[in-house]
Amino acid sequence: MMTLLFIVQFLMGLSILVAASRQAWAFSRDGALPFSTFFRPISKKFGYIPLRTVWGCVFGALVLGLLTLIAPAAAQAVFSLSVAGNNLAWLIPILARVVWGQNKFKPGPFYTGRFSIPIAWTAIVFLVFGIVLAMFPVGGPNPTRESPFPLHSSFSFSPPRSLLLLISSPSAC
DSSP, X not given: OHHHHHHHHHHHHHHHHHHXXXXXXXXXXXXXXXXXXXXXXXXXXXXXXXHHHHHHHHHHHHHHHHHHHHOHHXXXXXXXXXXXXXXXXXXXXXXXXXXXXXXXXXXXXXXXXXXXXXXHHHHXXXXXXXXXXXXXXXXXXXXXXXXXXXXXXXXXXXXXXXXXXXXXXXXXX
């Protein structure tokens, strides 16, 4: 069973690498990435693939993977940022369509009609909530450690979490 999981995960990693390298190559082709001139060439020797871009994506994934080995907090930060980045990638086109694209929007074959705008605003609120939620630390403070400051034991120094704790804590009132 573990062999099957290993094979499936390896193949998923390859598919993500293919997608990421093709997208990175398209951005570098258009000059939208740093070092675009380095990543732009296509290798004719290895079957007309963007070899430099593929290896650049491999190196980037390796760096992020090694960051997760440093400490659990580093892994949680990388995973939280990836969730927030994914939500932001979904949020930007929806928000752009609702705010700036009303007159330019041409409905496709699947269109929700008059419910389109309320559904879009619901998605925007949900995605913003997900981004804020992803920014919260996974673990709280260590209750066994004695602190000279009583607030250190119950407060995180991230503003959203502190605000949430102040609102929801019955002893704060």
